[in-house]
Amino acid sequence: MRILTGIQPSGTPHLGNYFGAIRSSIDLQAKGETFLFIADFHALTTSNDPKALRENIINLALDWLACGLDTGKTVFFRQSDVPQVTELSWYLSNVTPVGFMERAHSYKDKLAKGFAPNMGLFTYPVLMAADILLYQSNLVPVGKDQKQHLEITRDIAIKFNNQYGEIFTIPEPLTSDNVAVVPGIDGQKMSKSYNNTIPIFGSPKKIKQAVMSIVTDSKGLEEPKDPDSCNVVALYKLFASPEELETMRANYRNGNYGYGHAKLALFDKMQEFFAPMRARRDELAKDLGYVESILKKGAEKAAAEAEKTLKKVREAVGLA
Numbered sequence: 044m045r046i047l048t049g050i051q052p053s054g055t056p057h058l059g060n061y062f063g064a065i066r067s068s069i070d071l072q073a074k075g076e077t078f079l080f081i082a083d084f085h086a087l088t089t090s091n092d093p094k095a096l097r098e099n100i101i102n103l104a105l106d107w108l109a110c111g112l113d114t115g116k117t118v119f120f121r122q123s124d125v126p127q128v129t130e131l132s133w134y135l136s137n138v139t140p141v142g143f144m145e146r147a148h149s150y151k152d153k154l155a156k157g158f159a160p161n162m163g164l165f166t167y168p169v170l171m172a173a174d175i176l177l178y179q180s181n182l183v184p185v186g187k188d189q190k191q192h193l194e195i196t197r198d199i200a201i202k203f204n205n206q207y208g209e210i211f212t213i214p215e216p217l218t219s220d221n222v223a224v225v226p227g228i229d230g231q232k233m234s235k236s237y238n239n240t241i242p243i244f245g246s247p248k249k250i251k252q253a254v255m256s257i258v259t260d261s262k263g264l265e266e267p268k269d270p271d272s273c274n275v276v277a278l279y280k281l282f283a284s285p286e287e288l289e290t291m292r293a294n295y296r297n298g299n300y301g302y303g304h305a306k307l308a309l310f311d312k313m314q315e316f317f318a319p320m321r322a323r324r325d326e327l328a329k330d331l332g333y334v335e336s337i338l339k340k341g342a343e344k345a346a347a348e349a350e351k352t353l354k355k356v357r358e359a360v361g362l363a
Contacts, residue, residue, distance in 0.1 A: 044075035046217065047180035049082040049122065049171075052099035056106050057240035058313075059225040059233030062281060065110050067184065067219060072116040078178050078345065079112070080122045081338075084129070084170060088163040089153070104334050106244065109324035120341035122174065127349040132166075132173040134356055138203050139169055143195050172196040175214050177349045182217040190216060207359035210352075225281070226274045228257045241278075243317050244324060254310045259302040268302075270295040275305045282312040 048068050056065065071077055081103055083096065090096045100121065112119060122128060144150065147168050154160055171192050175183055176199075185193050193216050200211040224232060227239025234240070241253040257274050270276045270292040280288050291308065294300035327334055357363050 044181045045078065045178060046071050046075050046182045046184070047078045047080075047175055047178055047214075048184055049080050049085070049174055050103060050107070051082045051086050052096065052103040053086070054099055054235060055102070055242045055245060057233055057235070057242050058278065058281070059227070059240065061110065061243050062225050063186075064184075065107060069111045069113075071184065071217075072113055075182070077117040078180070079107070079117050079119050080125075080174070080345070081120070082122050082174070084122045085167065088161070088167055089158065101331060101334065104338060105324050105327050108327055108334065108337070109244075109320045111320075114337050114341065118341045118344045119337060120345045121338050124338065124342035125177075125345045125349055127346060127353050128170070128173045128177055131177050131349075131353060131356060132170045134360060135172055135176070135199055135203065136166065136169050138206060139172075139199050143198060144168060147195065148191055168192050168195045169199070172199045176200055176211045177352050178345065179212040179348075179352060180214045181212060183214050184217045184219070207356075210355050210359055226277050228253060228274070230258055230274050241313075243313075244321060247314065250313065251310050254306050254313070255303070257302075257306060257309075262302075264301040265298050267298045268295040268300075273302075273305070275302060275309055279305065279309045279312065282309075282316050287312075 048071075050064070068077070068079060081100055083100055086096055086099070104119075107119070108114075144165055149167065150164055153164050158164060172195065175193070175196050183193055183196075193214065197213055200213050204211055204213075227233035227237055228241065229237065229239045231237050231239060242250055257278070259273060259275065260268075262268050273295065276288075276291060276295065279291060283291070291305060295305075354363075
């Protein structure tokens with residue numbers, strides 16, 4: 044079983060990224076052969092700052108390696124280091140009806156957010172299909188926002204197979220009911236789009252500032268409070284033991300315990316939890332040549348698998 048995940052290099056990871064994607068992907072390493080790529084080709088659809096993109100790519104690699112990605116179990120690489128994906132994207136484009144692209148919600152959402160329409164945005168699902176099909180992926184972890192893209196991938200693969208023979212594995216979505224929905228400092232789902240995130244790496248001062256900005260009600264220090272409706276408690280339970288969580292809940296109900304106290308307790312727990320990862324990241328950042336060698340080695344393994352698929356595809360379409 045082969046599991047494939049792609050991550051766009053979009054800046055500093057936050058708590059939602061860690062508990063929603065990073066930890067889940069790392070846990071998957073025990074369940075099958077995993078491929079994980081940095082989606083830098085995809086990032087070009089919305090990025091126009093080359094320097095920032097290069098920095099985001101290497102920072103993403105540092106972040107995931109620091110969080111526990113095991114390159115002995117996962118093929119970890121940059122998308123652009125395996126150019127076969129763009130070749131496959133062209134072959135797939137020639138069997139993909141325009142209607143598949145026109146029904147993609149993500150394209151409409153990007154336009155609604157003010158992005159200028161371009162062919163990269165429009166054909167994004169074809170490149171995503173190439174990412175998945177190139178490695179004959181069986182399972183693809185997907186969130187709600189990417190589920191339609193996987194459905195389009197399946198449709199493209201089936202259409203290609205019907206026309207040229209059984210070339211591609213038809214991928215299945217991999218969803219998890221255990222993935223935490225992490226609230227942001229304003230109570231909405233934590234997302235860079237909402238500017239409500241708490242970073243997991245960076246200066247303690249900046250992280251503490253974000254934690255202390257969590258929105259609460261206006262109840263005073265002495266008043267009892269409802270732990271079940273508080274964003275601070277919702278975040279604290281991601282890190283606390285059952286006993287620690289119950290203590291905080293009791294403090295809320297008893298009164299004479301302020302939101303400031305709870306936020307400081309959350310900050311301390313976060314610092315303790317991420318301290319080993321921050322130390323590992325600092326260590327890796329001192330040897331970027333080593334990080335590059337990991338990505339290069341991963342790309343070599345990925346390219347070898349990609350060529351196996353492309354050989355079949357070229358022969359099927361008549362280009363052998």
